[in-house]
Amino acid sequence: MTARTQSIALWFGLAAPPLAWVVQLLAGWMLDEARCGDAGMRWGIDDHLWQGVISGCAIAVATTGVVAAGSMLRSARDDARGRTAFLARTSFSAGVVFLFLTILTLVGVQTLEPC
Amino acid sequence: MSTVVGREELERLELLWAERSGLKTFLTTCDHKKIGTRYLVTSFVFFVAGGVAALTMRTQLATANGGIVGPKVYNELFSMHGVTMIFFFVTPMLNGFGNYMVPLQIGARDMAFPRMNALSYWIFLASGLFMYSSFLVGAAPDDGWFNYTPLAEHAFTPGRNIDFYNLGLLFLTVSSTVGATNFLVTIFKLRAPGMSLNRIPLFCWGIAAQSFSLIFALPALSAANIFLELERRFGFHFFDRANGGDALLWQHLFWIFGHPDVYIIFLPAVGIVSTIVPVFARRSMIAHDWLALATMATAFIGFGVWVHHMFATGLSNVTYAFYSAASMVIVIPSGVQIFGWLATLLKGRPVIRSPLLYILGFVVTFVIGGVTGVMFAAIPFDQQVTDTYFVVAHFHYVLFGGAVFPIFAAIHYWYPKLTGRMLDERLATWSFWTFFVGFNLTFFPMHVLGLLGEPRRVYTYHSGFGWGIWNLISTIGAFTLAAGILGTVVNVVRSRRAGAVAGPDPWGANTLEWATSSPPPEYNFPSIPVVRSVDPNWDVEDRRDDIRRLEHAELTLTGGHETIGTDWLDGNIEEVHEGPAESPWPLLLALALSWFFLAFLAGHWVLAGIGAALTAAAVGGWQLKEPGE
Amino acid sequence: MFFGAGGAAALLLSGCADRQNTLAPHSSAARSITTLWWVMFIGSTIVVMVVSLLVVLAFLRRRGSLDHVEARGESPRARNAVLVSGALVPAVVLTILFVYVLTSVPATAEPKPKDAKLTIDVGGKQWFWTVRYPAQHVTTANELHIPVGVPVRVRVHTDDVIHSFWVPELNRKIDMIPGYDNSVLLEADRAGVYRGQCAEFCGLQHANMAFYVVAEPRAAFGRWVAREQRPPAAGAPGATLFTQVGCGGCHTIAGLSTGTVGPDLTHVGGRMTLAAGTIPQTRADLERWIGDPQHIKPGNKMPALHLTGSQIKRLAAYLESLR
């Protein structure tokens, strides 16, 4: 991995899982709010299906983020002050927590009934 | 400083930075240490004011059918108790420690924007007085600290009460936002050379996480306040159902700010705990990187949990699933922190002194608050005990336990650095145990009261529910707690003169503020320290290098009010930043804003217009004197 | 250790004085919440015990000194222990708890119209409750009667600010928000009187806004409905005084007045308490209330009408006769 792709992998690993969760939360909540609100837009597609699609994408993006951060864990030993290793470790750990969060959200959303 | 060069450098620095004491300096100083001390003293005064309100309420509720104060005054007391403690005590007090310690811990000479730092304080003071002046006209906010509509609308609270609330918070938001900006730019751009991202002290991570949350959470509150003020004063419609509004819009906007706000309160306190534990465990913090991550992760997830305050409003269960899951997962970063502190204590050789006593009290208290917090993530249980005394018990365990315990630990820990004197350990220990017992006596019975069905915010209650005994115990506890706090106040006041001389580093601590004298000179460090580990003050040979650099006039920056600017990732030197020394403009801008807000409150639109013009003029005046280059 | 003591006390109390005690459930919904509470309470006590033990251990460790640093840098073994105990174990425990919570949510979810045999409309007004039985055409206030063992759907609405309908021993609370038609299921599994109270701060008299749910056998419930449906006898002695003095402007008595500012008084004599649970239903209290309502419930919307002693007595007698 060249320095360029390493840096991209690092920042993607740090940013992707949290943003995936944010998008899952906002999109899923807006969908549910629109469906249950008075101006409930009926698209005829079952809600659990839509929520499953949103959560599925979020989980996929979060997983790639965790993999990217994981790949950086070993190769980030070289810099003198340990800054890159710090970012790799923390991105990977944060990624795992946010991946866990997106999965837990999927379980919750699929189990409960809307409106 | 044996050599001549060293002495000359010190004299030059003294000449550049020293500030005469006097009214003029008092009003125009931008020194982060003076402003930090002022924040601490002013917010402690607000703490006492909020505490008096709390004691009055506890006395009223000590027995059934208590009649000391009527419902109107009681509603003002509990609303102002909440507003004071959250907005005017705990955040400013932590910002006071932040203001004083962040520049010292990162090896800088002052904050990034010294004048904005002074502006933050003056606006904080002005907005506090603005909010408390509501008591003078008998119209203090009386719809609770979260001020739900439609009760807060003009139809149901016609007086000026809620206008004081809206305008007071908008006024304070200016101070908090400016303060947060200042902290973020300082922490990420003014670190000592060599202090890369992984060597930032954990207290600075706490302040950075708090500032990140403030920047992104406060505007939601401002939008809510602006909407409500427009609705109350000019007949706009945002929250009234009859004209296309929605009452829950206020709850969403408020809690999008509200929950991050409780982490804004908690995160710097966590930073304080992470600062004190390694010093008294005599060992570097274990899992330091993960504790730094935990601070930022708590702040970030904190933005996605706000609907757990609205589980009883009858929204869709699928919506609740999102927020219940996030409210569960946010426990993980806190879990890592708690076990990180405990592991550090158990792997090290603890030295039991008063700061560590408060920290150990914090750990036990916060865990109790944390587990009840998890219970509130459980949707059905939350729907049973929200808005009862169980939630009052929970948030006091996590806010009082989670922030005030660390604040008192910080008072005992940093008092020697602020004043050069040690606090009296015996009195401190007695005060702690009174404080700890008083706290638990006050708030633990509230769990039982909540389970016994006592709603919160009731100015009185009937006998026969089994509530009387627990309320009585809680009131006794409240006075015990007040005694514990009084003990610390006496200790702080008496030790100014009677305390033993502390010297630069009485605790043998690991962070940079202990590498300079107590109290530090205006320029903080004779020569900017160079950092090569996360515990710079324990790198003795590095600190000797600092002295050698002073004797070779390296990094002493005697060209003016200068400090080092470094890049935010690796801490390599970028440039030298020139900052202003003293300036009247922060105070003048704060006064102009006060004029605007008072005129707006009173409804004199012309005067308000003049106030706005004065504010613009003051901002213009601010830019007149430019650093010569 | 503190937690244990508190828990024991709560256990002790679940037996007696169960007026609004969430630990004394009397319906399947309330029982599911109480079970959830005890599960979480036990788990929490364990966590608090573990952490308290570790804190005590830290107290007992051989003391160090401030002028000597024990160790520097990271200890990988200790760090892994921290990550396992601080992140992995909580993650597993929370997942189990979360799934258990998800399975317990339907028990307290809002009822669908079809799965309830009786519907009651409860309205929140600043500081009392309007109660209507649409199918039975009964209107009353501050008191609900429900047949035992029958699922009753309580539809809540508010006529002014946000209130919260909450009977701790029967089910969770539900907020009454303008524009939202929320509802909650009440199904008492044994006869009794259950007290509820407004649980969302709603102004000056939030503390005195209580109501009672009387669960009674089907026959007794039927007799109560019949009594409520019977219009009061016309031409009773106090009736003219009632309208003459102006009470009719705020209160409704079927066939006599149609005021809606205050609660419906058609069968006020039959209610257990007055002024939304603030005072008991006795002649003396009723007279004291009519004489000076602002003293008993400061800030409520009923003015003191400055009546003479005899007027108050005649009004009280009349109102008490409205069984």
Next chain:
Amino acid sequence: MSEQLSVPVALQRGRPLGWWGMLMLVATEAVLFGSMIASYFYLRFRTPQWPPVGVPEPKVLYPVLLTVVLVLSSLPAAVASRSARRGRPGQAAWGLVATLALASVYAAGTSVLVVRAWHHAGAQRDAYDSLFFTLQGAHVAHVAVGVLINLFLVGKLSRGRLTRYRANGIWAMSLYWHFVNVLAVGVLLTTISPAL
């Protein structure tokens, strides 16, 4: 790994502190407008009839034209910022003046539209109107503040040298300006969304 720290190393210029401070202000204002726009769509989802009965569809043509004018003003602002950093006061001044002119056109045009809409039917009729006037009013206020800052900077440039402090000022102002333009597009799309 003893890292060798050359002191003081050749000073690589990062962005000025003022620029980072302005970024924080931009973040705060972005979330403020984000909250208001989110409230607009939140209330829109909740009411079946949006805009309410009897309220005309929002006008599209003039707002779009005015927004295009404002977005164009980002170009001279960028030119002013770059030339200020390169130490060319003349070009910087012209850039600022051009930004000023375009912004004034936008501010004047929008104010006329808003005032006319106010006379037609005030903000007090319905949440739809309240949100429209709040969003438009808040944005025009931000444009006005930008115009004031511009005037101030032009005044300074005309009287004195282009010091690095003033160049930083123009750089930070251009960041604020680009943000106000992004905001303009956001507010425009929100307020004309019922007609789309």
